[in-house]
Amino acid sequence: MDLKEKILKKEAIVGIIGLGYVGLPLAIAIGESGFKVIGIDVDKNKVNKVNKGESYLEDVKSEDIKNLLKKGLLKAYYTYEKIKECDIINIAVPTPFTTNKDPDISYIIESGKEISKRMRKGQLIILRSTTYPETTEKVLKPILDESGLKIGKDYFLSFAPERVDPGNKIWTIKNTPIVVGGITEKCTYLTKIFYEKVVDKVFIVSSPRVAEMAKLLENIFRSVNIALVNELALLCERMGNINVWEVIAAASTKPFGFMPFYPGPGIGGHCILVDPYYLSWKAREYDFHLNFIELAAETNEYMPFFVVNKLFDILGQNKIKIKESEILILGAAFKRNVSDTRNSPAIKIISLLEGKVKKIYYNDPYVPILEVNNKKYYSVKLSKTLLKKVDCVLIVTDHSIYDYDWLLKNAKLIFDTRNAIKKKDKKVYLLGCNI
Numbered sequence: 467m468d469l470k471e472k473i474l475k476k477e478a479i480v481g482i483i484g485l486g487y488v489g490l491p492l493a494i495a496i497g498e499s500g501f502k503v504i505g506i507d508v509d510k511n512k513v514n515k516v517n518k519g520e521s522y523l524e525d526v527k528s529e530d531i532k533n534l535l536k537k538g539l540l541k542a543y544y545t546y547e548k549i550k551e552c553d554i555i556n557i558a559v560p561t562p563f564t565t566n567k568d569p570d571i572s573y574i575i576e577s578g579k580e581i582s583k584r585m586r587k588g589q590l591i592i593l594r595s596t597t598y599p600e601t602t603e604k605v606l607k608p609i610l611d612e613s614g615l616k617i618g619k620d621y622f623l624s625f626a627p628e629r630v631d632p633g634n635k636i637w638t639i640k641n642t643p644i645v646v647g648g649i650t651e652k653c654t655y656l657t658k659i660f661y662e663k664v665v666d667k668v669f670i671v672s673s674p675r676v677a678e679m680a681k682l683l684e685n686i687f688r689s690v691n692i693a694l695v696n697e698l699a700l701l702c703e704r705m706g707n708i709n710v711w712e713v714i715a716a717a718s719t720k721p722f723g724f725m726p727f728y729p730g731p732g733i734g735g736h737c738i739l740v741d742p743y744y745l746s747w748k749a750r751e752y753d754f755h756l757n758f759i760e761l762a763a764e765t766n767e768y769m770p771f772f773v774v775n776k777l778f779d780i781l782g783q784n785k786i787k788i789k790e791s792e793i794l795i796l797g798a799a800f801k802r803n804v805s806d807t808r809n810s811p812a813i814k815i816i817s818l819l820e821g822k823v824k825k826i827y828y829n830d831p832y833v834p835i836l837e838v839n840n841k842k843y844y845s846v847k848l849s850k851t852l853l854k855k856v857d858c859v860l861i862v863t864d865h866s867i868y869d870y871d872w873l874l875k876n877a878k879l880i881f882d883t884r885n886a887i888k889k890k891d892k893k894v895y896l897l898g899c900n901i
C-alpha cells in the first residue's frame with residue numbers, strides 16, 4: 467500500500483516528536499481521528515506519564531489519553547527506534563531563543579538527525595515547530611537528504627505551523643485551519659490529505675517558507691498590537707487623567723476595523739515573545755532591519771521594569787519602605803488559566819524585586835513551584851492571614867479561578883496589572899491608569 471492509500475484508509479502510523487504543549491494535544495487529536503500514534507520525547511517522565519494515561523497539561527484530559535491507550539492507538543517512547551514504523555512524522559520540538567535572543571533551532575536539528583539515521587522510503591515528515599523562513603528547506607531538508615533518499619520521490623517534507631492556543635475552549639485543533647506548504651507538490655498533497663482527516667480545514671500555500679513566514683506574521687501581529695496598547699497605557703499613566711482600559715473598551719464598540727488588545731506586565735510564553743526575534747535575525751541576513759517589530763518587542767520587554775517601578779511608587783505613596791515590604795505576586799504563569807511559565811513576566815518581576823524587598827511570596831494554583839535565578843519559590847496558600855501580612859498584592863496573571871471580590875475585601879493594597887478587580891477603590895492601583 468502506498469502512503470496515499472494508507473492515509474485515506476487511516477492505516478498510516480503517525481509519529482509525533484515532542485510531547486509538550488503542542489505535541490500531546492496533537493497526538494490526542496490524531497489518535498481520536500482514528501490513526502495509530504507513536505509519541506517520541508526525550509523526557510522520560512512525560513513518556514511514562516503518557517503510557518500510564520496521566521496528563522500533565524490542563525488542556526488534555528487523562529481520560530482521553532487512557533481511551534487511546536485502551537484502543538491501542540497511542541504509545542510513547544523516549545528513543546527514536548520506532549521511527550521506522552511511522553509513515554508520517556510530525557516534529558513538535560521547542561524553538562526557543564538564546565540568552566542573546568538569537569534563534570535556537572538545535573532541537574529541530576537534533577531531531578532531524580535522529581530521523582535521518584532511521585528513514586525509509588515512503589515517509590512524510592511535517593515540521594510543526596515555529597521557526598524562521600527557510601528552516602525547512604535549508605536546514606531540515608539537507609539533514610534528511612543525508613539518509614540517501616530523494617525528496618518528492620522517496621520521502622516527503624512539509625511545514626505546517628501549529629496554532630494551538632492553550633486554554634482556548636472555542637478554537638481547538640479540530641476547528642482551527644492548518645496552513646500547509648510542502649517542498650514539492652506531492653509533499654503538499656500528502657500533508658493536505660492527511661490533515662484533512664484530522665482537522666476541518668487545510669489551507670495550501672506555495673512553499674514551506676510562506677507557511678513559516680505566515681506563522682511568524684500571526685504571532686508578530688499580536689506582539690506589535692500588544693506593544694501599541696502598552697505604549698498607550700504608559701501615556702495614560704503619564705497624563706494621569708485617562709484610564710487606558712476604558713479607552714480600549716470604548717474603541718472596541720467599533721464593529722469593524724478594530725480588534726482589542728490589552729496592556730499588561732509583559733508578554734511571555736514560547737511564541738509571542740520569541741518569534742519577533744526569529745524574524746529580525748533572519749532579516750539581518752538580507753541587510754534588513756525590522757525596526758518596527760523590534761521596537762514593539764522592546765516596548766513589551768520594558769513592561770516588567772515599569773511595573774516594578776510603579777510598585778515602588780505605590781509603596782512610597784503608602785509610606786511603606788521598599789526594603790521592609792512584603793509582596794505577594796498573584797499568578798506566575800505567562801497567561802490566564804494555564805501552567806506554562808516560560809518567559810513569564812512573573813519571573814522577570816520576581817528577579818527585579820529580589821534583594822530589594824524584604825519578602826516575595828507568590829500564589830498560582832497552576833504552578834506549585836517556580837524557579838527564579840536558580841532559586842525555588844513555592845506557591846503559598848491564599849488566606850486572610852497572608853493578605854493581612856503582605857503590604858501589597860501584585861496581580862500579574864488574572865486566572866479566572868481567583869475570587870477578586872474576596873481579594874479586594876481582604877488585601878491591604880493591590881496593584882492590578884490586568885484590570886482584574888474591575889472596581890474603583892482607593893487601595894487598588896491599576897496599570898495604565900493614574901486616576
Ligand SMILES: NC(=O)c1ccc[n+]([C@@H]2O[C@H](COP(=O)([O-])OP(=O)(O)OC[C@H]3O[C@@H](n4cnc5c(N)ncnc54)[C@H](O)[C@@H]3O)[C@@H](O)[C@H]2O)c1
Nearest residue numbers: 484485486487488507508509558559560561576595596628
Ligand atoms: N505552546 C504553544 O502554545 C505553541 C503554539 C503554537 C506553536 N508552538 C511551537 O511549537 C513548538 C513546540 O512548542 P511546545 O510549547 O510544545 O514546547 P514544549 O517544550 O512544551 O514541548 C516540546 C517537547 O519536545 C521535547 N523534545 C526536546 N528535544 C527533543 C528531541 N530532540 N527529540 C524528542 N523530543 C524532544 C521536550 O522534552 C518537550 O516535551 C515550538 O516551536 C513552539 O514555538 C507552541
